[in-house]
Amino acid sequence: xxFLKKKILELRPDFEKGGKYSQFHTLFDGFATFLFTPDRVSxxxxxxxxGIDLKRTMFFVxxxxxxxxxxxxxxxxxxxxxxLGEFAGSPMNGFWDKVMYGAIKVLPIVVVSYSVGLGIEFFxxxxxxxxxxxxxxxxxxxxxxxLPPDIPLWMVALSTAFAVIFAKEVFGGTGMNxxxxxxxxxxxxxxxxxxxxxxxxxWISEKPDVYSGATALANAAATGTPFKISADQNWNYNLQDxxxxxxxxxxxxxxxxxxxxxxxxxxxxxxxxxxIMLSVVLGALLMGLIFNGIGLTPFMNxxxxxxxxxxxxxxxxxxxxxxxxxxxxxGTGKWIYGLLVGMMAVMIRVFNPAYPEGIxxxxxFGNVMAPLIDYYVVQANIARRNxxxxxxxxxx
Amino acid sequence: MSEVAVQNPVEKKPLIxxxxxxxxxxxxxxxxxxxxQVLGICSALAVTxxxxxxxxxxxxxTAVVALSNFVISLMRxxxxxxxxxxxxxxxxxxxxxxxDQALKAYMYDISKQLSVFVGLIITNCIVMGRLEAYAMGNKxxxxxxxxxxxxxxxxxxxxxxxxxxxxxGSGKIFGFQVIPDAMYEAGYVNNGLMMIPAxxxxxxxxxxxxxxxxxxxxxxxx
Numbered sequence: 001x002x003f004l005k006k007k008i009l010e011l012r013p014d015f016e017k018g019g020k021y022s023q024f025h026t027l028f029d030g031f032a033t034f035l036f037t038p039d040r041v042s043x044x045x046x047x048x049x050x051g052i053d054l055k056r057t058m059f060f061v062x063x064x065x066x067x068x069x070x071x072x073x074x075x076x077x078x079x080x081x082x083x084l085g086e087f088a089g090s091p092m093n094g095f096w097d098k099v100m101y102g103a104i105k106v107l108p109i110v111v112v113s114y115s116v117g118l119g120i121e122f123f124x125x126x127x128x129x130x131x132x133x134x135x136x137x138x139x140x141x142x143x144x145x146x147l148p149p150d151i152p153l154w155m156v157a158l159s160t161a162f163a164v165i166f167a168k169e170v171f172g173g174t175g176m177n178x179x180x181x182x183x184x185x186x187x188x189x190x191x192x193x194x195x196x197x198x199x200x201x202x203w204i205s206e207k208p209d210v211y212s213g214a215t216a217l218a219n220a221a222a223t224g225t226p227f228k229i230s231a232d233q234n235w236n237y238n239l240q241d242x243x244x245x246x247x248x249x250x251x252x253x254x255x256x257x258x259x260x261x262x263x264x265x266x267x268x269x270x271x272x273x274x275x276i277m278l279s280v281v282l283g284a285l286l287m288g289l290i291f292n293g294i295g296l297t298p299f300m301n302x303x304x305x306x307x308x309x310x311x312x313x314x315x316x317x318x319x320x321x322x323x324x325x326x327x328x329x330x331g332t333g334k335w336i337y338g339l340l341v342g343m344m345a346v347m348i349r350v351f352n353p354a355y356p357e358g359i360x361x362x363x364x365f366g367n368v369m370a371p372l373i374d375y376y377v378v379q380a381n382i383a384r385r386n387x388x389x390x391x392x393x394x395x396x
Numbered sequence: 397m398s399e400v401a402v403q404n405p406v407e408k409k410p411l412i413x414x415x416x417x418x419x420x421x422x423x424x425x426x427x428x429x430x431x432x433q434v435l436g437i438c439s440a441l442a443v444t445x446x447x448x449x450x451x452x453x454x455x456x457x458t459a460v461v462a463l464s465n466f467v468i469s470l471m472r473x474x475x476x477x478x479x480x481x482x483x484x485x486x487x488x489x490x491x492x493x494x495x496d497q498a499l500k501a502y503m504y505d506i507s508k509q510l511s512v513f514v515g516l517i518i519t520n521c522i523v524m525g526r527l528e529a530y531a532m533g534n535k536x537x538x539x540x541x542x543x544x545x546x547x548x549x550x551x552x553x554x555x556x557x558x559x560x561x562x563x564x565g566s567g568k569i570f571g572f573q574v575i576p577d578a579m580y581e582a583g584y585v586n587n588g589l590m591m592i593p594a595x596x597x598x599x600x601x602x603x604x605x606x607x608x609x610x611x612x613x614x615x616x617x618x
Contacts, residue, residue, distance in 0.1 A: 152583055154583070155585075166598070166601075170605075188589065191588055191589045191592065191594070192587045192588050192589035192590075193585055193587070193588060194588055195585075196585070
């Protein structure tokens, strides 16, 4: 580390104004501050001094996603070999083969997502002459985690570029976006290339045709139970598999345990909002309960708690609804926002057969509504305090 | 005091002078009805999945705007201001029905494809906008030119949008496949987003983006 630090300090003059590489200043600065806390401090005005800057905040979120990523890598391999009928028995059989296979599938997606996204960030930053925004560090990891394992890499690149440009840069870059960047990438793929993003064929990597089945959500929509519904389905999972994550699905969304580990980490470090996670889950459960009460279709009658075990609801609640830029900011607003997202997600699942999973659209809807929610929460507070003031002055 | 007021020679007015030319060119760029005034977006989203119907739509709107501008301008001094909207609507409806009937008679397939959107030209804000903003206060010939210009401006935008939507959405232009089969075999897939109306919004947005970065003077001053 000392060596690196010395090297950076040695190189810095070359990148400062007037140095020979001054046009790469933003690039250099970005990497230097990524490795070390900058030694320059602001002067004047009031500042809170803290070692945790945007880069480190982002890095904590990435740490929180590591369990989901690692499990996703294993599960991609596990599902693949399960479909081929190899390594039967305990899921741990052939562990390293599964991890190797999964890594070969997943890591290129991560690399493509990061290189395209950061490439655009660097380009915009040096063009506009501002410091590199670190906002993409998290999005770049989220994008692979919400995609199916067999997605063609050019689609990853295209959707990442689309999301970074249209969801972020046109609104003014990191911190200014209205919509969650990673979800924008996913929603772009979902509408642009639906055959690669939905249905029963895409969730198992290189799935042989004879190995057929339906996702938990498709089963639930058809008959009201997420589990195996007919004898000719090869996919066979139970609640335990769904919680552990040994089911087909997007790379990072399957393991509820890995996601909850990440959630605990985010809440303990104070990076992610526990209120939003809780309210999204509560909203989903509440809507599930309401549907249980109405009970018109089999899906409505499904035990409400099973909603949490299916699809990406939990992943969305923990890593995407909590995005501090696009979520509501006020305390009450977070509750309203979370409940809205959770209820909306289950409602889309149950009502709209075209969209088997609702959390993606629900969060984007919540993102759009968040400023409005905040506005009314703030206005209500102002009105309440004005009333109190009026009451006090009338007494005096 | 040797200066003598030089008498301006009587200028011969050409048929299409600078002012008249501006009537045509302005709506194509700096005063485009779609990208600058943001009118007629609805039909820009609805009919632009393919070039061919878009072309017909562009021509229909141009015909309606130009002719209604001309007719209203002819009778502008006879229209009582209080009921002018009704009168304008009547004229526009007559023209739209004529266009609709003509399409049904000579281009039945395309007319079916455009379905209700030909009838909806009546509600296209560009038509009413030009009548109110120009034809009610100007002579017939400039009004006709203004209508033509705005029709072309509208057509230019929706044809551009349709070009990208058809190219990216179905790999064709005017119904002819332009993306080679080899690309599809290599894994290329048509973009479904371009086939839904949301896709048109993105293309229009990009159009406005490009136009505004080329013409900096259009940016609002802060």
